[in-house]
Ligand SMILES: Nc1ncnc2c1ncn2[C@@H]1O[C@H](COP(=O)(O)OP(=O)(O)OP(=O)(O)O)[C@@H](O)[C@H]1O
């Protein structure tokens with residue numbers, strides 16, 4: 363550590379700024395959380411007050427629990443998000459490895475084709491996707507969502523990961539080849555651990571939009587047994603009346619799983635085992 | 642028997658020809674050093690021999706068997722990389738064991754070989770450490786150890802010492818020379834370093850633009866270079882080149898004089914002004930401007946006092962000069 367960093371005034375200012383930013387960033391979440399525990403009247407009377415003996419109420423959570431099968435929605439969202447992330451990371455990493463490692467005809471063209479998906483929003487193809495899903499009988503299954511989200515996430519994943527994989531030392535891969543490792547072992551055992559921070563970045567980038575998406579669940583899987591959390595919560599938002607207790611409670615509960623996933627991935631972001639591999 | 646025979650090996654990356662018709666033999670237990678300017682294809686040639694790159698044409702024969710289509714692990718070679726390339730997630734022991742495990746050696750055999758390599762390289766104390774917990778020199782020794790345990794017929798080293806500091810480099814150089822004596826395997830060694838090339842090699846191969854310029858023992862190349870390129874490349878400080886007509890030679894030819902074969906004196910056929918003096922303690926390099934855009938270095942043994950700006954004359958051993966044609970080929974003087 364250098365001297366400037368150890369200076370107490372600097373440290374104080376730095377932490378002050380960070381704490382301030384944390385407060386600003388967390389404030390909406392905090393408001394949602396406290397209001398989810400209040401009666402409807404209290405929410406509108408004093409939105410920023412903490413729940414007290416008078417205003418405390420679990421009515422929102424009760425409504426949510428009664429209305430529909432909320433745990434099923436939860437489970438659906440979780441399955442769709444985790445499975446999509448898994449496929450995005452796996453296929454994205456494999457494609458990225460092939461593009462960055464092997465020289466073959468059309469390599470650059472293939473890379474450009476895959477990167478094109480970053481610029482073209484997948485929603486443009488909604489009608490075609492729906493027709494495809496109807497034809498293949500996948501409407502109202504979680505697979506429909508998983509497949510669409512995987513397709514949606516792949517372009518950026520391939521783009522980011524191939525950039526990182528190009529930086530993995532050739533010598534390391536060649537050392538593996540001389541030691542008789544197969545290309546798969548080199549990919550899984552040598553290269554993947556070294557690009558783990560990049561994988562975590564891709565996972566975080568993809569996770570939030572998938573978890574929060576309303577569009578595709580509404581179109582491809584609106585059935586009761588395949589509803590995701592975001593879609594399930596929509597019943598509380600009406601054209602004329604909105605059940606704010608229920609909406610806030612549903613939102614509060616929806617935060618939890620994403621947070622858990624985020625914590626898992628951010629651990630990977632921080633952990634660096636690359637040091638000492640080369641040089 | 643020959644450990645390696647390359648016949649007519651070519652390698653191109655798309656339209657770029659990197660290696661052009663390489664013919665080369667490496668005898669059993671011979672130490673061969675590849676030298677050449679940066680980008681001349683030394684590493685590429687090494688990778689072609691290892692099987693990490695496919696030769697575009699020509700045949701590669703290791704230990705009497707054509708190996709063009711044999712994967713790297715089955716060629717009976719081991720390679721040490723400039724960047725060490727240790728597996729970051731494995732311990733020193735794991736790094737050395739991986740290749741043997743892949744080849745299906747029994748466990749006690751693996752342990753025996755690792756113990757032996759660790760003893761040779763004094764790595765016993767570090768077997769359970771990860772590469773990130775080792776110093777640069779130790780990492781390089783682990784990389785060498787990983788090569789030794791494979792018991793290859795042919796070792797390939799790609800600038801293995803260039804990341805080490807001067808003192809460590811010298812120690813490791815001696816260690817490699819010792820290893821070569823103990824292991825009696827053939828070794829191919831790529832380097833930029835004159836001293837490494839001259840001290841380690843039984844045979845030096847000078848490469849330029851993907852072609853072999855000359856092959857020979859270190860002193861053969863030093864005393865009897867085939868052309869101007871080799872003469873300039875081998876030896877440090879580099880050979881001086883003077884237009885031959887200045888000293889009564891044929892017009893258009895160039896006279897090559899090694900810095901250590903020239904003397905500064907009151908008489909002599911060449912004259913100039915001292916530009917710069919490098920005092921190395923054991924010897925002194927005096928750089929002299931001869932005019933006509935021509936510079937001359939004289940290596941004086943021991944310590945020698947002379948100031949830049951002084952007018953001097955240069956004398957040299959006429960018997961030890963070399964004559965080159967305009968194209969750079971050697972001609973009889
Ligand atoms: N994968 C590749 N694709 C295209 N050209 C390449 C590739 N690898 C090497 N080259 C080219 O081949 C030539 C020889 O490269 P090589 O790495 O063998 O040089 P080198 O002699 O080892 O140089 P150095 O001493 O700097 O290590 C260079 O001009 C390089 O640009």
Ligand SMILES: [Mg+2]
Pocket residue numbers: 683684685
């Ligand atoms: Mg090289």
